[in-house]
Amino acid sequence: xxxxxxxxxxxxxxxxxxxxxxxxxxxxxxxxxxxxxxxxxxxxxxxxxxxxxxxxxxxxxxxxxxxxxxxxxxxxxxxxxxxxxxxxxxxxxxxxxxxxxxxxxxxxxxxxxxxxxxxxxxxxxxxxxxxxxxxxxxxxxxxxxxxxxxxxxxxxxxxxxxxxxxxxxxxxxxxxxxxxxxxxxxxxxxxxxxxxxxxxxxxxxxxxxxxxxxxxxxxxxxxxxxxxxxxxxxxxxxxxxxxxxxxxxxxxxxxxxxxxxxxxxxxxxxxxxxxxxxxxxxxxxxxxxxxxxxxx
Ligand SMILES: Cc1ncc(C[n+]2csc(CCOP(=O)(O)OP(=O)(O)O)c2C)c(N)n1
Ligand SMILES: [Mg+2]
Numbered sequence: 001x002x003x004x005x006x007x008x009x010x011x012x013x014x015x016x017x018x019x020x021x022x023x024x025x026x027x028x029x030x031x032x033x034x035x036x037x038x039x040x041x042x043x044x045x046x047x048x049x050x051x052x053x054x055x056x057x058x059x060x061x062x063x064x065x066x067x068x069x070x071x072x073x074x075x076x077x078x079x080x081x082x083x084x085x086x087x088x089x090x091x092x093x094x095x096x097x098x099x100x101x102x103x104x105x106x107x108x109x110x111x112x113x114x115x116x117x118x119x120x121x122x123x124x125x126x127x128x129x130x131x132x133x134x135x136x137x138x139x140x141x142x143x144x145x146x147x148x149x150x151x152x153x154x155x156x157x158x159x160x161x162x163x164x165x166x167x168x169x170x171x172x173x174x175x176x177x178x179x180x181x182x183x184x185x186x187x188x189x190x191x192x193x194x195x196x197x198x199x200x201x202x203x204x205x206x207x208x209x210x211x212x213x214x215x216x217x218x219x220x221x222x223x224x225x226x227x228x229x230x231x232x233x234x235x236x237x238x239x240x241x242x243x244x245x246x247x248x249x250x251x252x253x254x255x256x257x258x259x260x261x262x263x264x265x266x267x268x269x270x271x272x273x274x275x276x277x278x279x280x281x282x283x284x285x286x287x288x289x290x291x292x293x294x295x296x
Contacts, residue, residue: 006239009065010080013100024295026064027231029099030056031292034260035285036098036108037091041274042281044112047120050257050270052092054195054228055162058253059084059096061234062160062191071101074127080157081130081146085139086164086193087121088272093129094118102128136164137172144176144188151185158242162191166198169207174219177248181220186246189238193228195257201268216250228253260288 009022014029016022034056041047059082063069067080084093091111098105103117103126110116117126121134130146133139143161150157167173180188194212196203203209213223222244226233234253241249257271258264261284275281 006066006235006242010068011064011070013071014064022065023231023235026060027057027295028292029064030060030231031260031288031295033060033092033095033099035288035292036095036105038261038275038281038284038288040091040094040108040111040118043109044120045274046272047091047112047274048088048272049091049274050197050264050267050272051086051089051164051193051195052095053259053261053264054255054257055084055086055089055092055193056260057229057231057234058162058191058193058255059092060099061231061238062162063096063100065235066238067158067160069100071097071128074102078155078157081143081159082128083130083133083139083143083146083159083161084122085133085143085161086136086167087133087139089164089193090118090120090122090134093122094126097126097128100128136167137170137176139163140167140173140176140190144180144185147180147185147188148183150187151183156187158187158189159185160189160191162193164198165192165194165196165203165209168192168209169198169203177216177219177221180248184220184246184248188248189241190248190250192250192252193255194252195255195259197257197266197268197271199268199271212252220247222247222249223252224249225252225254228255229259260291262287 014022069079122129131142147159264270
């Protein structure tokens, strides 16, 4: 596998004169995208906020640093594939895609509208969406299929799948984990948004995943771990991930559901609920803006 320390981004999307400026831009963009995804849910009248907020930095790092892709040419054959398997977090996916230039930001106003391109769960036809997802376990399965296709084609695209910890309770995920550990496609990267919460409550109270690292290792995977809200740590993990052998890699990203908005943080009730009134919506927007501006 190529040696790549990821000191430089794999695409030209993050502006800045040097490493530090580009990183700061991505950190700020994560908060900007949080505001946009909150607005999506407000405009659409419904949607999943908690899990959107937890994957802001993960998606920003993928789209603005780690992946080779061209928003102006979404079907570029040699693009790396980014698949949001936890498709209910679509507001953050759409915020990231619009920030990257896949479609105009104004289109976010059409979230969840009939015949619009930004459905509650990602679908074919939206620029930047590789496969439909939302039925938990399906996105990661499609991602693994694509990674095998790339392996047999002998090209060097990388496949990234972002999954949730509740999603990982689906048996279908473990078929993928088992098969990938055996097939070792050398291009398959799973990022686990480990926010500890699924739909109705804490993952540990329904079907605990621990010891999660040992489980992946026993299935033949390399395991990396980082703070999923720290852009430096995420980039560093991808850097290590790219400098391994052919084993599949999981980056366990420790995150918080609802991260960025105090009243949503680590609270299961915000999994699929939008702020109930204008006051709470504005409160969340203001806090996110403040946090974005405070970043230096
Ligand atoms: C096969 C399937 N079963 C159930 C659901 C309903 N559902 C939607 S989101 C969710 C919880 C997902 O939790 P997690 O993967 O941890 O997502 P996050 O915390 O990142 O939002 C469930 C059970 C679904 N979408 N698909
Ligand atoms: Mg979760």
